[in-house]
Amino acid sequence: MKQSQLFAKTSKSVSKDEVSLNAKLLIKAGFVDKLMAGVYTYLPLGLIVLRKIQNIIREEMNAVDGQEILMPALTPKENWIKTGRWDAIDVLFKLEGAGDKEYALGSTHEEIVTPLVKKMVNSYKDLPVAVYQIQDKFRNEPRAKSGLLRGREFSMKDLYSFHADEADLDSYYEKVKAAYLKIFQRMDLNAIVAEASGGTFSKYSHEFQVLTENGEDLIFYCEKCFYGQNKEISEYKAGDKCPRCGAKMLEGKAIEVGNIFKLKTKFSEPFDLSFLDKNGKKKFAVMGCYGIGPSRIMGAIVEIHYDEAGIIWPTAIAPFSVHLLFLGKDDKIKKQCESLYNVLSENGIEVLYDDRDASPGEKLKDSDLLGIPERVIISERTFSDGMAEVKKRGGKEKAKLMKIDEILKKNLENRK
Amino acid sequence: MKQSQLFAKTSKSVSKDEVSLNAKLLIKAGFVDKLMAGVYTYLPLGLIVLRKIQNIIREEMNAVDGQEILMPALTPKENWIKTGRWDAIDVLFKLEGAGDKEYALGSTHEEIVTPLVKKMVNSYKDLPVAVYQIQDKFRNEPRAKSGLLRGREFSMKDLYSFHADEADLDSYYEKVKAAYLKIFQRMDLNAIVAEASGGTFSKYSHEFQVLTENGEDLIFYCEKCFYGQNKEISEYKAGDKCPRCGAKMLEGKAIEVGNIFKLKTKFSEPFDLSFLDKNGKKKFAVMGCYGIGPSRIMGAIVEIHYDEAGIIWPTAIAPFSVHLLFLGKDDKIKKQCESLYNVLSENGIEVLYDDRDASPGEKLKDSDLLGIPERVIISERTFSDGMAEVKKRGGKEKAKLMKIDEILKKNLENRK
Numbered sequence: 049m050k051q052s053q054l055f056a057k058t059s060k061s062v063s064k065d066e067v068s069l070n071a072k073l074l075i076k077a078g079f080v081d082k083l084m085a086g087v088y089t090y091l092p093l094g095l096i097v098l099r100k101i102q103n104i105i106r107e108e109m110n111a112v113d114g115q116e117i118l119m120p121a122l123t124p125k126e127n128w129i130k131t132g133r134w135d136a137i138d139v140l141f142k143l144e145g146a147g148d149k150e151y152a153l154g155s156t157h158e159e160i161v162t163p164l165v166k167k168m169v170n171s172y173k174d175l176p177v178a179v180y181q182i183q184d185k186f187r188n189e190p191r192a193k194s195g196l197l198r199g200r201e202f203s204m205k206d207l208y209s210f211h212a213d214e215a216d217l218d219s220y221y222e223k224v225k226a227a228y229l230k231i232f233q234r235m236d237l238n239a240i241v242a243e244a245s246g247g248t249f250s251k252y253s254h255e256f257q258v259l260t261e262n263g264e265d266l267i268f269y270c271e272k273c274f275y276g277q278n279k280e281i282s283e284y285k286a287g288d289k290c291p292r293c294g295a296k297m298l299e300g301k302a303i304e305v306g307n308i309f310k311l312k313t314k315f316s317e318p319f320d321l322s323f324l325d326k327n328g329k330k331k332f333a334v335m336g337c338y339g340i341g342p343s344r345i346m347g348a349i350v351e352i353h354y355d356e357a358g359i360i361w362p363t364a365i366a367p368f369s370v371h372l373l374f375l376g377k378d379d380k381i382k383k384q385c386e387s388l389y390n391v392l393s394e395n396g397i398e399v400l401y402d403d404r405d406a407s408p409g410e411k412l413k414d415s416d417l418l419g420i421p422e423r424v425i426i427s428e429r430t431f432s433d434g435m436a437e438v439k440k441r442g443g444k445e446k447a448k449l450m451k452i453d454e455i456l457k458k459n460l461e462n463r464k
Numbered sequence: 465m466k467q468s469q470l471f472a473k474t475s476k477s478v479s480k481d482e483v484s485l486n487a488k489l490l491i492k493a494g495f496v497d498k499l500m501a502g503v504y505t506y507l508p509l510g511l512i513v514l515r516k517i518q519n520i521i522r523e524e525m526n527a528v529d530g531q532e533i534l535m536p537a538l539t540p541k542e543n544w545i546k547t548g549r550w551d552a553i554d555v556l557f558k559l560e561g562a563g564d565k566e567y568a569l570g571s572t573h574e575e576i577v578t579p580l581v582k583k584m585v586n587s588y589k590d591l592p593v594a595v596y597q598i599q600d601k602f603r604n605e606p607r608a609k610s611g612l613l614r615g616r617e618f619s620m621k622d623l624y625s626f627h628a629d630e631a632d633l634d635s636y637y638e639k640v641k642a643a644y645l646k647i648f649q650r651m652d653l654n655a656i657v658a659e660a661s662g663g664t665f666s667k668y669s670h671e672f673q674v675l676t677e678n679g680e681d682l683i684f685y686c687e688k689c690f691y692g693q694n695k696e697i698s699e700y701k702a703g704d705k706c707p708r709c710g711a712k713m714l715e716g717k718a719i720e721v722g723n724i725f726k727l728k729t730k731f732s733e734p735f736d737l738s739f740l741d742k743n744g745k746k747k748f749a750v751m752g753c754y755g756i757g758p759s760r761i762m763g764a765i766v767e768i769h770y771d772e773a774g775i776i777w778p779t780a781i782a783p784f785s786v787h788l789l790f791l792g793k794d795d796k797i798k799k800q801c802e803s804l805y806n807v808l809s810e811n812g813i814e815v816l817y818d819d820r821d822a823s824p825g826e827k828l829k830d831s832d833l834l835g836i837p838e839r840v841i842i843s844e845r846t847f848s849d850g851m852a853e854v855k856k857r858g859g860k861e862k863a864k865l866m867k868i869d870e871i872l873k874k875n876l877e878n879r880k
Contacts, residue, residue: 055531055595057584081580083536084565089580090534098534115471118506118514120499121537122602122617143559143569145616146606149500153559153569164497164505168473179471184600186538190562200561201538 049368050389051402054078056091058414069262070347071195073359077417079367086192086200093418094346096367098203101342102182104234104364105205108227112220114180114207119160121184125150127159130318139187153186158311158337161208162319165333172212172325175333176220180207182342194264196347197303207338210316212325217310217334224338228256228306231340235349236362239305242267242276250310252281256340257302262351265302270295303348306340353442359419360442368400370459371420371441375408375427385426388452397459416441424455465784466805467818467830470494472507474830485678486763487611489775493833495783502608502616509834510762512783514619517758518598520650520780521621524643528636530596530623535576537600541566543575546734555603569602574727574753577624578735581749588628588741591749592636596623598758610680612763613719623754626732628741633726633750640754644672644722647756651765652778655721658683658692666726668697672756673718678767681720684713719764722756769858775835776858784816786875787836787857791824791843801842804868813875832857840871 056078066072066082074080079094090098106116125142128134134142134152141153154160165177185204192200207224211217225241232239239256246252255278257267268284269276272295277284279299286299313332316322321333346365353360363369370392374385382403389401400420402411408427415423425437425447436455439447450458472494482488482498490496495510506514522532541558544550550558550568557569570576581593601620608616623640627633641657648655655672662668671694673683684700685692688711693700695715702715729748732738737749762781769776779785786808790801798819805817816836818827824843831839841853841863852871855863866874 053529053531055533055584055593081583083576084540087536087538089536089576092531092533095532095534113469115469115508116511117471117508118511120503120505120617121600122503124500141559141561143557145557145604160499160505167497168471177471184537188561201536 049400051400052404054092054400056093058417066195067193068195068197068347069354070197070350073350073354073417074196074347077359077419079359080196086189086198088196088199088343093367097346097361097365098342100365100367101235101345102203102205105231105340105342106182108231108234109180109205109207112178112223112227114178116181117179118181118183119154119157119164121154121186122151123154123157123160125152127163128152131159131315133159139189141186141188154183155185155187156337156339157181157183157206158208158315158335162315162321162335165208165210166319166321169210169321169323169333172323175210175212175323176216178207178209178220180205180338194347196343197264197351199343202341203343205340205342209336209338210321210333211335212323212331212333214312214334217312217336221308221310221336224308224336225254228308228338228340232256232258232305234364235345236353236364237305237345237349240267240269240274240276240302242269242278242302243281244278244307245281247309247311247314249312249314253307253309255304256306258305258348258352259300259302260348260352261301263301263303265304266299267302268297268299271298272296303344303351305345305348306338308338309336311335311337354419355442357413357416359417361419361421363421366419366421368398368420369422369462370397370399371415371418371423372399372401373411373415373423373425373427374401374403375411375425378428378431381426381428381431384431384452388424388426388456391456392459395460395463397463426452465816467816468820470508470816472509474833482611483609484611484613484763485770486613486766489766489770489833490612490763493775493835495775496612502605502614504612504615504759509783513762513777513781514758516781516783517651517761518619518621521647521756521758522598524647524650525596525621525623528594528639528643530594532597533595534597534599535570535573535580537570537602538567539570539573539576541568543579544568547575547731549575555605557602557604570599571601571603572753572755573597573599573622574624574731574751578731578737578751581624581626582735582737585626585737585739585749588739591626591628591739592632594623594625594636596621596754610763612759613680613767615759618757619759621756621758625752625754626737626749627751628739628747628749630728630750633728633752637724637726637752640724640752641670644724644754644756648672648674648721650780651761652769652780653721653761653765656683656685656690656692656718658685658694658718659697660694660723661697663725663727663730665728665730669723669725671720672722674721674764674768675716675718676764676768677717679717679719681718682715683718684715687712687714719760719767721761721764722754724754725752727751727753770835771858773829773832775833777835777837779837782835782837784814784836785838785878786813786815787831787834787839788815788817789827789831789839789841790817790819791827791841794844794847797842797844797847800847800868804840804842804872807872808875811876811879813879842868 243252266279270290273293437447659668682695686706689709732748853863
């Protein structure tokens with residue numbers, strides 16, 4: 049894409065009411081626009097990143113036999129009354145429509161997916177079932193000051209699984225846990241699996257926590273084996289011995305980027321999601337739920353991968369792989385840039401090409417803000433030798449001079 | 465995909481409160497589930513179709529230089545007050561959140577996109593701008609009895625364009641009109657461009673109307689050149705001469721599948737979306753808006769492409785290209801089916817393979833309901849000769865016997 053065409057501008061300053069680091073960096077770089085507290089518009093580059101995060105999650109959910117569906121955001125009051133959560137969930141947005149019908153905007157979807165799955169399940173032969181969606185959720189957060197980490201409207205992947213017995217739930221739960229770790233790895237997030245409150249039906253749930261000074265959560269974790277617990281439920285304190293490996297437990301601030309729950313029959317009972325087992329006996333399906341917020345992940349990645357100059361996107365979710373900069377005013381150089389841009393693009397390499405009529409300083413500054421992993425600069429200084437400067441964003445190595453032909457060759461090879 | 469694994473079942477009957485043809489067929493075939501009036505869950509096959517429709521629209525929007533963004537559904541009251549539409553749009557869903565803040569759920573996004581574009585535009589050099597989104601809209605419809613044709617929550621593609629003058633808007637408007645016709649063609653929908661009410665700022669808007677007995681709209685159209693007008697504003701009656709070509713005007717029921725408007729400065733004025741022209745003079749940007757509802761299109765296609773046995777999907781948006789049916793109980797035949805399924809799938813051909821332990825009658829009936837364009841049946845009758853029956857869904861030709869090898873070859877060739 050040519051940067052001169054891009055709908056979105058970088059900005060030098062951000063409104064003072066924006067206090068979160070991730071939102072400040074994302075707004076400055078033109079990835080998102082703030083409509084109001086906790087509610088953001090994704091601009092073209094931000095939407096590319098969000099989609100890449102969603103697609104990685106989608107791939108790993110399909111790999112654990114999750115089937116993608118799409119449930120509505122507008123949900124009927126009756127379903128929430130049935131589970132007592134119409135009153136129990138304080139962040140539920142409620143509204144009224146034609147014929148005095150009352151609705152909630154889905155902040156989670158157990159109340160919708162359970163009666164849906166009930167329609168498909170009669171016998172143990174119909175189990176297990178695992179369905180997920182990637183959809184926008186709504187939460188009436190009293191404070192929404194953490195940018196993409198705590199939105200009033202936000203993207204969520206929610207997977208729900210239904211099983212004939214607890215053993216089957218347990219084994220699927222571990223499978224999803226492994227899938228989650230893979231998802232975070234692919235996005236350069238080092239997630240610690242921390243035990244957390246399990247609610248009424250299980251001792252523990254599990255949170256995926258990423259250590260960072262800007263985190264809202266406090267966890268204890270082992271410095272060696274990374275066993276962890278959320279401070280809210282923890283029996284440990286900093287300095288204790290890890291119960292698994294004996295090494296030292298540390299305390300740290302962290303951002304929760306995913307969580308998984310064994311719900312067991314908490315929702316299958318009120319919705320009578322039952323089945324006939326092998327002996328023809330009626331049983332309630334045993335349920336698990338598994339959440340990851342793609343928009344929250346986008347915020348978390350920015351909170352972790354940045355420097356004073358801007359964002360440093362991990363390769364797998366960067367909006368483009370290459371940022372090609374034309375510096376100077378020489379038409380011959382611009383032509384060379386255009387031709388490199390065309391060949392790279394035609395070969396499926398994601399290039400943002402800064403073809404704007406702007407100063408070198410402005411272009412370099414914007415490039416830092418945008419945080420595309422590799423920067424290629426063609427300028428008067430390098431052009432006469434057929435060279436360009438190549439630099440990794442955020443890397444400590446200095447810029448390398450490379451032949452333009454070699455840059456092309458290297459990128460075409462990497463693509464494979 | 466193997467049908468035995470599919471989350472979704474066909475059903476023989478549909479709840480009596482569902483009166484619309486499209487919803488009945490889609491529910492019976494397991495493409496959607498009805499949560500409540502005007503609100504549907506997309507099951508795996510329905511979601512595939514919806515995504516294919518959205519992707520065709522996306523491709524054609526990108527082709528007219530639209531840039532994709534994603535605006536929120538939750539929108540602040542202030543923006544709607546500014547244009548007077550907080551009270552004027554009677555289908556606006558309104559709700560209250562923390563701190564007594566009032567919101568509307570977006571039923572359209574002029575109130576959000578205009579102040580957003582204002583942030584990016586200062587000079588005539590920043591124009592034109594065209595941004596679009598594919599996002600869920602909400603409308604508090606008093607009656608929602610038309611299935612996917614009139615949802616309370618529904619998928620919408622909305623494109624907004626901003627120009628320095630009317631001439632530029634006019635030329636872009638024609639470009640989008642052509643893109644819309646291409647979109648409908650690709651989905652086997654014959655859309656008539658009908659003049660409709662233009663509102664305060666223009667004489668006409670344009671609707672894309674598809675003729676069908678189940679349509680909610682009435683249009684007059686020329687039997688020869690397909691010039692059309694919505695009956696609501698029409699100066700014609702059935703039998704009149706076409707003002708363009710002189711042939712006969714007919715009256716017909718139709719479904720509106722898209723509409724385009726010249727909004728001119730209706731929204732740029734209240735939001736002060738202005739720019740400096742070449743002479744340094746302040747002017748308001750001139751705006752157009754262009755809507756297509758992917759979920760409505762899905763409903764419209766079903767209303768048009770069906771027979772008594774079920775849906776007949778157009779190839780471009782069918783959930784799969786091939787429905788492979790294993791009939792009988794012979795393990796050798798099942799093995800042959802499995803192997804054909806594997807080779808086709810591995811080569812990127814979208815196959816639904818009915819591997820279920822069900823009767824031939826049930827499988828054939830379900831296959832009719834599902835409406836996948838090509839059906840391939842391997843049964844005891846054909847297997848010993850290495851043959852399969854091939855039949856187009858909805859076509860008048862009889863089933864053809866073909867060698868299984870040839871079916872494979874033909875599909876691999878078609879893919880290219």
